[in-house]
Amino acid sequence: MAKNSGRSRETRGASTQPVNKPLWRRIVRAVLVWGAALALLGAIFLGTAIFFTMRELPDYGALKSSQNGQMIVVRARDGRELVSLGPSYGRWLTYNDIPPIMRDALVSVEDRRFRQHPGVDPIGLARAVYVSFTTDHRAKATSTITQQLARNIFLNNTRSWTRKAREMVLALALERKFTKDQILELYLNKVYFGGGAYGVDAASRKFFGHPGTELSTAEAAIIAGLVKAPSNYSPTADVEAAIGRGKVVLSLMARAGVITQSEAENVDFTNVSVAKEKGQNSVRYFTDWALPQLDMLLPENNEPIEVWTTLDPAMQNAATRAVDANVPKGAQGALVSLDRDGAVLAMVGGTDYVNSNYNRATSALRQPGSAWKLFVYLAALEAGYTPDDHVVDEPVTIDGWSPQNAGRTFAGQIDIRTAFAYSKNTIAAQLGNEVGFGTVASMAKRFGITSQINTKPAMVLGTSEVRVIDMTRAFAAVSAGGTSVEPYGIVKVTTTSGELLYEHKSVRGSVLVPHYVAAGITDLLQTTVATGTARAAQIGRPVAGKTGTTSSNKDGWFLGFSSGVTTGVWMGRDDAKPVPGLSGGHAPARAFADYMKVAVAKRPVEQFDTQLKLPEWQLEPDDEQMQGNPEDYYYTDENGNMVRPDVGAGIDDQPRYEDGSQVPGPAMVPDYGPQGGGQGSGQGAPPPAVGEDFLDRATGRGRDDPGMRQGQGAGYPGARPTQAPPRVVPMPRPTATRTPGTQF
Structure with a gap:
């Protein structure tokens, strides 16, 4: 009996000891417990954030009256208003006033589960996370219409997880406070469609010339497609791109079931008529170049501002007329005019801003032809040549390259002045070979050429592509006696109340070449206009300048200066095809003369300093x-x-x-x-x-x-x-x- 009692006690003792569970079960249990706890805490935190955010949201009337964007008034150098830029708002359209096809198109392309989600689309989020983990692509657009509305009204476009979290909380709060119809009405009246147009009515009036209540299916599809990338699909900039995007929207509408596939395929885009923009003239080429500089000149600022520029309205009008009157048929023209301190007095980037807002004065890269010889002769003068030195115009071959003069004739023994005035290619080749083609390229960089330069022998004839504004800047530096000139277009920026936010400070340019070199090249440039290839640029007072014509008459240039004003003119086709009869000494030189007669009319006549004060070694x-x-x-x-x-x-x-x-x-x-x-x-x-x-x-x-x-x-x-x-x-x-x- 005693033994049995002992066994019973041992058995009972063993049964009271804890049984060890597998490790994986314990890990799963811990994850579930802690996950549930964290989820509960997160839900409490999120609910609290949504509750307080909803309480702080403005009422519907306040949201309707709020506006996006910054108003910018651009003024000329005399204070006259040139253009007013910024948000454009049409008439507020209620939900019922907005055409159903417009509502359906926007929802189909931007948020097809808009009616089902609570402000944030969990399915879209899950898909985005899955894509980011299973592919090399980062998660793409997961913002719902409500999130986009929250971002447009309350936030900015900064890419950060903090901003995304705030956006989600705001979207959930908006959905709790307003109905789906109210949110869609707010969105369609506030979303940015490009060209300064905010809202459906503003976009309809801007792009199609009628109120938003009259939108057709094709027009609604085009407008709905603008939200993704307004600048890429703008009807006024690229009609084909806008129509192509509109067809994508129609296919998405068919997939969503708001229209049939047959209806989507039968929509006729040929009946879409794009309205001409009003008030869009050559001034916009200048503002498109100058205003982006505000990002560097000003701290972050969203209040309305006034930008005082260097542009002279009379000179701008004269520049526009000069280009339009002389540009060959089918060609484009560009003009940049600088004051002696670098202030841009006029800028024309093309013949029609409405049809093409591409700025050929600041963006286009074209070959300068013989205008490039400015740098060849600057290098030669710095190396010791003078305008009176003699050279021989005869056949020359350098590394297998044999340049030819215009007319394939040779003048024999001539001086440097004559060689430059009549743009002798053989002489430029000899000089470039003697001083070094790398030296010529270095001289061009020194004078402000920012594009890539080759150093092959033919470079002396202008085979490297350049910008009009850079070439004009180089000639302005010669006009300034060999001192660098920095083009600028903004004089000052103020608030509408007059508070000064920025003011341009004049900085003395650095010396690029000795005075005698600048005097020597001015002598050559003056002779070119007086007796050489640029006689068409004469205006009744001293003018110094140089022509440029590329092979097959693809480009024509004239650049020159008089009385402190330096102007560069380029003409040619955008597709670089030949322009019959185009040469620098004809249309560009005449356009220069037509403009400069107005530009210097009120300035005193100035004689050029061409006196060579040579250094002792010369x-x-x-x-x-x-x-x-x-x-x-x-x-x-x-x-x-x-x-x-x-x-x-x-x-x-x-x-x-x-x-x-x-x-x-x-x-x-x-x-x-x-x-x-x-x-x-x-x-x-x-x-x-x-x-x-x-x-x-x-x-x-x-x-x-x-x-x-x-x-x-x-x-x-x-x-x-x-x-x-x-x-x-x-x-x-x-x-x-x-x-x-x-x-x-």
Whole structure:
């Protein structure tokens, strides 16, 4: 009995010990318990947030009167109002006034479960999360109509989880406070459809010219399709894109069952007539360029503002007339005009802003042709050339490239001034080859060219594409004496009450080239207008400028300045096809003249500073020195050694080096040719220190000197294999080794 009692006690003790459950069951139980607890807490928190948000929401009347967007009044430099930009609101349409087809189209494309969800679409959210986890694509649009309304009225478009959470809470609160019909009415009267139009009625009037109560099925489909991307599908910007988007909306309506597939396919878009926008002129090219700069100039600001600009209304009108009157049929034109400080006085980006708001003055990249030679000659002048230096216009080949002049003729020996005035391609090629094509590209960048530049030999003829505003800026820098100019269009920004938010501060430009280089290029530019290819740009006062024409007459340019105003004109086709008869010296130059006659009419006549104040290293000996004692001169042999003709004179009448050693005898003297008196002439000595050859070169008379700067480098057809005569320079001024018209 005792043993049995012991076993019973052991059995009872074992049965009271806890049984260990599997780990996975414990984990699942914990997850369920904690998940339920967290869900309950979340629901309590969400319900509390919705309750308090709903209490804080304005009433329906207040929401109807609220407006979106910022009003901007743009003023000219004289204070005159140019244009008023900002939100445009049509008549408020009640739910019953809005055509059913418009309501159905909007719901089908934006939120087809609008009538079923409580403000947030759980099915859409689940699908978005699934897509983001199973593919590489991030979750796409999951905002319901109610969420979009909450964002448009109360929030901004910042992408963040915080903003998304607030948007959901607001949407749930809106659904608790207002009916579905009220929410849809608010949405259709407040949603942005592009072009400044908020609401269905404003969009209908803007795009189709009639109230929103008269919308057809095709028009409703187009308007409903604008919500996704107003700028991409705007009927006034791209009719085909708008119609294509409208057809997508119709297919979604058929899928939602609001119309049949047959009805969707039979909708006729050919009857849709897009209304012409009013008040859209060339001023809008300027405002489209200037106003985006407000994002950098101002802190975040949503209140109405006034923007005071640099635009001159009279000059803008004159610029528009000048382009319209001279642009060839089927072509486009652009014009930019800058004051001496960079202020944009006029800007024309095309012939018709309504049909094409593409700004060719600031965005289009086109080849400048010979207008690019500005940078070639700037580099040459900085390297030591002057307008009076002589070059030879003759066939030239550089790395297999052989440029041709207009008319395929060659002028022979001419000076730099004439070569530039008549736009000689062979000379530009020689100069570019001598100074280096990379140097020319660097000069262009220095003067404000922002587009990509190639450094192949043909680049000297303007094969790199540029913008009109950049080229105009470069010429303005020349007008400013070689000082940089920064184009700007906004003078100041104020609130409607007059509080100053921003004011432009004038900054002195940096020096790009020495004054003598700017004076030299101005000399060349002035000659081009006076006697060269740009005579059509004459306006009765000093004008400096340059023409540009590309191959097959695809582009025509004229850029120039007078009395502190710099203007650039471009003409051509958007598709870059040839324009018969187009050249820079005709239509663009005439448009420049027509505009500039108005632009400078009230300005005093200004003469150009073309006086070359050369640096000491470029200065020539004075006349008195040139006629000094012949014994004051020396020459160098083929090895660069200095030879003094007076050393040893009277001993053996042989020239000697400065150390007194004798110049090599007849057997060692190189052949200088017949003029040199060397072996080729039967004489055993170098040429005399003073002879016709020396005097010609020293006084600039030797225009046919083979040592002249005539492109006698690699590939130059005129290069001679014989050795050049020794260089002769005046002894008292050993640094002055150049004479006018000659480069030794």
